[in-house]
Amino acid sequence: MSAPKKIAIIGSGNWGSAIGKIIGKNAAQLDQFETQVNMWVFEEMVDGRKLTEIINNDHENVKYLPGHKLPENIVAIPDVVEACMSADIHVWVLPHQFVRGVCQKLKGNIKPDAIALSLIKGLDESKTGVDLISNVINKELGVEVNVLMGANLAKEVANGHFCETTIGCRNEANGQMLKEMVQADNFRVVVVEDATTVEICGALKNIVATGAGFVDGLGMGDNTKAAVIRLGLMEMVKFTETFYQGSQTSTFLESCGIADLVTTCYGGRNRRVAEAFVTSGKTIDELEQEMLNGQKIQGPPTAKEVYHLLTEKKCEDQFPLFVAIHKICYEGMPVKDFIGCLKNHPEHM
Numbered sequence: 001m002s003a004p005k006k007i008a009i010i011g012s013g014n015w016g017s018a019i020g021k022i023i024g025k026n027a028a029q030l031d032q033f034e035t036q037v038n039m040w041v042f043e044e045m046v047d048g049r050k051l052t053e054i055i056n057n058d059h060e061n062v063k064y065l066p067g068h069k070l071p072e073n074i075v076a077i078p079d080v081v082e083a084c085m086s087a088d089i090h091v092w093v094l095p096h097q098f099v100r101g102v103c104q105k106l107k108g109n110i111k112p113d114a115i116a117l118s119l120i121k122g123l124d125e126s127k128t129g130v131d132l133i134s135n136v137i138n139k140e141l142g143v144e145v146n147v148l149m150g151a152n153l154a155k156e157v158a159n160g161h162f163c164e165t166t167i168g169c170r171n172e173a174n175g176q177m178l179k180e181m182v183q184a185d186n187f188r189v190v191v192v193e194d195a196t197t198v199e200i201c202g203a204l205k206n207i208v209a210t211g212a213g214f215v216d217g218l219g220m221g222d223n224t225k226a227a228v229i230r231l232g233l234m235e236m237v238k239f240t241e242t243f244y245q246g247s248q249t250s251t252f253l254e255s256c257g258i259a260d261l262v263t264t265c266y267g268g269r270n271r272r273v274a275e276a277f278v279t280s281g282k283t284i285d286e287l288e289q290e291m292l293n294g295q296k297i298q299g300p301p302t303a304k305e306v307y308h309l310l311t312e313k314k315c316e317d318q319f320p321l322f323v324a325i326h327k328i329c330y331e332g333m334p335v336k337d338f339i340g341c342l343k344n345h346p347e348h349m
């Protein structure tokens with residue numbers, strides 16, 4: 001039998017901490033993994049104490065997942081290189097805007113045969129254009145990057161309520177090993193080999209959830225929200241067909257597709273902040289700071305990244321919902337015009 005694999009979790013926010021509960025428990029029980037799991041924690045002071053010290057002494061991430069004990073084999077480390085240098089598996093779970101900075105620190109400082117699992121829902125935008133986060137990590141660090149996306153509100157997963165998730169793997173054997181690392185009695189994993197579509201679903205559903213929040217803020221009912229979900233799904237499929245050919249339609253029926261859209265459009269942070277954007281008149285940035293205590297939403301920045309790609313490729317007219325969500329968040333488009341955009345959607349022509 002090969003040596004037990006060492007796991008490092010890169011990120012310790014709301015989702016990073018919830019998945020840390022499952023991974024820590026599995027690593028303690030399964031022979032194929034080393035018991036100690038390193039968790040890179042972006043250091044900050046909470047009530048006069050370092051967050052890493054709180055996690056290592058009290059076994060709770062009191063800022064990002066209060067009220068839940070982390071397994072004692074999760075070890076918080078403030079230096080990302082120290083956390084990852086001996087790891088065989090890197091679990092990426094950060095807000096997407098921090099990925100490139102972390103890659104710069106890790107370059108040349110990790111095992112060359114390490115593999116990654118990205119739980120990050122978002123896209124990257126650089127001078128060379130818009131790209132998948134998994135591609136950025138792969139290009140920067142040379143590691144194989146698998147992805148995990150699904151209908152997984154972190155708090156509900158941490159509470160142990162039943163849900164499903166999807167791993168999109170690049171390699172069948174690694175897909176199976178990663179499934180063993182994250183599966184739990186109430187967290188059931190389906191592995192598919194269409195990693196690109198799995199990742200695109202995770203990124204784009206946050207834009208749709210922002211639209212769902214707008215119609216909630218306007219006081220529309222569930223029928224309107226269902227229309228946002230359906231038209232959003234149609235744009236997700238079209239986006240994938242246009243820019244990432246070779247995807248399988250069946251992937252949209254996995255947890256990462258329709259199920260994640262539904263849960264996010266009803267229970268997610270993007271929806272909540274977008275609703276408050278309509279009712280309060282404050283900016284997205286102000287509301288993120290006021291409402292989320294350091295957590296980040298990915299919908300508005302992803303809408304901006306997608307809008308830049310659509311304008312560059314001159315196909316905005318095929319994605320009116322994505323475009324309107326960007327313009328409402330950042331360009332002063334009145335939110336009431338969102339309904340007009342739904343009425344005149346190409347799906348109805």
Ligand SMILES: NC(=O)c1ccc[n+]([C@@H]2O[C@H](COP(=O)([O-])OP(=O)(O)OC[C@H]3O[C@@H](n4cnc5c(N)ncnc54)[C@H](O)[C@@H]3O)[C@@H](O)[C@H]2O)c1
Binds near residue numbers: 093098152153294295
């Ligand atoms: N929270 C959920 O329910 C959930 C569920 C599934 C997927 N996701 C996805 O997982 C990813 C991570 O989400 P999350 O909820 O764990 O994070 P979060 O929204 O709780 O964000 C806070 C995290 O950002 C870190 N951070 C803040 N400033 C930083 C900096 N300058 N550099 C590096 N890190 C910094 C904090 O330390 C903390 O770990 C996102 O892509 C999100 O879409 C979240």
Ligand SMILES: O=P(O)(O)OC[C@H](O)CO
Binds near residue numbers: 151152206209263270
């Ligand atoms: O709270 P949100 O809107 O970031 O969504 C969280 C998860 O992605 C739901 O699966």
